[in-house]
Amino acid sequence: MDILAIQADRTVYVDLDGTLIRSDLLWETLFLAARQRPDLMARVPFWTARGKAYLKARLAESVEFDAALLPYRTEVVEALRVERERGRRxxxxxxxxxxxxxxxxxxxGLFDAVMASSETVNLTAEAKLARIEAECGDKGFDYYxxxxxxxxxxxxxxxxxVVAPDRAVHRWHGRTGSARIDETPGQLKALAKxxxxxxxxxxVLVFVPTVLMQEYLDPGMLFACVLAFLSFSFAASSVYILNDLLDLDADRRHRTKRHRPFASGRVPIPHGLALGLGLFLSAFAIALLLPPGFGAILAAYMVATxxxxxxxxxxxxxxxxxxxxLYTVRIIAGGSAAGVEISFWLLAFSIFFFLSLALVKRFTELQDFGTGATRSSTGRGYVDADMETLAxxxxxxGFASVLVLALYIDSFEVAQQYSEPYLVWPLCPLVLYLIVRIWILARRNEMHEDPVVFIMRDWRSQAMIAAGGLMFLLAAYV
Incomplete structure (x- = not known):
C-alpha cells in the first residue's frame, strides 16, 4: 500500500477555535450576546459556575450566529480542500x-462529521483525544x-x-519539527491599531478653552491640558476596543471595517480586553492628578460612550x-482641567458643528452599505431612504454653527476680549468652507473616514484651521 493510500485511510481532525478560524467562539458568542441580548449578561456568572460546557451551550442558543462572517484561515481551508479532493475523511x-x-x-461543506461540546461535555484536550481514539482505533489520525x-x-x-501556535504549541513544535501553517502577522502593530x-x-479639543482665553502661555494650564489629553485619549481607546468587540459581526459585513484587527482575527479578543482594561485604569490614574471636576466629567464621558x-x-x-x-464634553473637560470658564457661545457652536459632522459619518456609512441598507445590515437605526434627510x-x-459663531463675534464678550474683534469675522467663511466642502465630498462618495479625522489629515482643512488661528492671534495682539 503506497503512502497516499495509507493517508487516505486516516481521518483528518481539525480544531476550530484558533485553528480553522482566527478567533474563539466562546468569546465571539459572549460579545454577540452582550450586543444582541444584554439582558442576559447578569446570568453569565451563574452559567459559568455550572461549567464551561454549560456556558458555551447557553451562549450559543442565545445569539443569532452567522458562520459565514467568521475570520477563517484561508491556508487551512485550502489545505482541507486538497485533502478532501484526495478522498480523505x-x-x-x-x-x-x-x-x-x-x-x-x-x-x-468540507467536513464529513462534527465532534463538539455539548451542554454537559467540554470537548477539549484529553476529552477530545479520548473521543478521537475511540473512533479511530488502531488506524491513527492526523490533527490540526x-x-x-x-x-x-x-x-x-x-x-x-500546527497552525498559528500559542507558546505551549510553539515549544512543542520546536521539539518535534512537525508541519506548520502560520499566517498570523505580527500582533504588536495590530494591537496598537x-x-x-x-x-x-x-x-485636542481639551486645549480649546485655554487657547480661546489666551492662556496658552501659562505652563501650568498647558500641562493640565496635556494630562487631560492623555486621559481622554486612553479612555477613548478603551471604549474603541469595547465598541469593536461589540460590533464584530457588523464590522465583518462592512467593506472596510472587516479589516479591523478584531474583526479580521489578527488580535485575539482576550488580548484586546486586557489592553482595554489597562487603558481604562490609566485614564483614571491620570485624572487623579487633575481637579476632581475633571474626573467626574471623565466618568460621565465613559458612561455615555x-x-x-x-x-x-x-x-x-x-x-x-x-x-x-461627546465632542462637547471634551471641551468642557479641558476647561475643568485648566480651571477655565467655558463660554455659552463655545458650547452652542460645538453642539451644532459636531452634530453636522456626526450626520456626515452616518451618511457615509449608509453610502458604503449601498442600496437596500437596513437597520439590521448597518447595525444602526437608519435605512438607505434616510440619506437625504441626514444630508x-x-x-x-453646520450652517447653524456658523450663525452661532457670527452672533458670538458680534457679542460684547468678543469686543471686550479682543483689541481688533473685526479680524475674527473671517472665521465665518472659513468654517462655512469646511462644512460645505465636507458635505460635497460626502455626497460625491469621496468621504471614506471619520470626518473629524479627515479634517485633521486634509491639508485644505488644516490650512483653514491655521488661517482661523492666525485671525484669533491678530485680533488679540494687533
Missing amino acids: IVLATGANERLADAVAAHL GNSHEDVCLLDKAVEPI TMRPHQWAKN TAYSFFLKRMLLIDVLTLAG QAGIAS
Missing part, C-alpha cells in the same frame, strides 16, 4: 458548542491544532499540523446627538 473536532460547530461545517489544549492530540497524531491612535486628534457602544448607536438620531455631545439635517446644523 475530515472531521471538525472542536471544543466549541455543537450548535455553532454544525453551522460552521454546513457553511464550509494550535493551543496548549491541543498538545496531547498533536503528540498522538500520526501527522500533526485597536487603540486607534489617529482618533486621539479629537482630544459605553451606553453608546451597547445601545445608543442603534437609536435613530439619539446616536448622532450623543456623538455631538439636509447635517448641512442645516
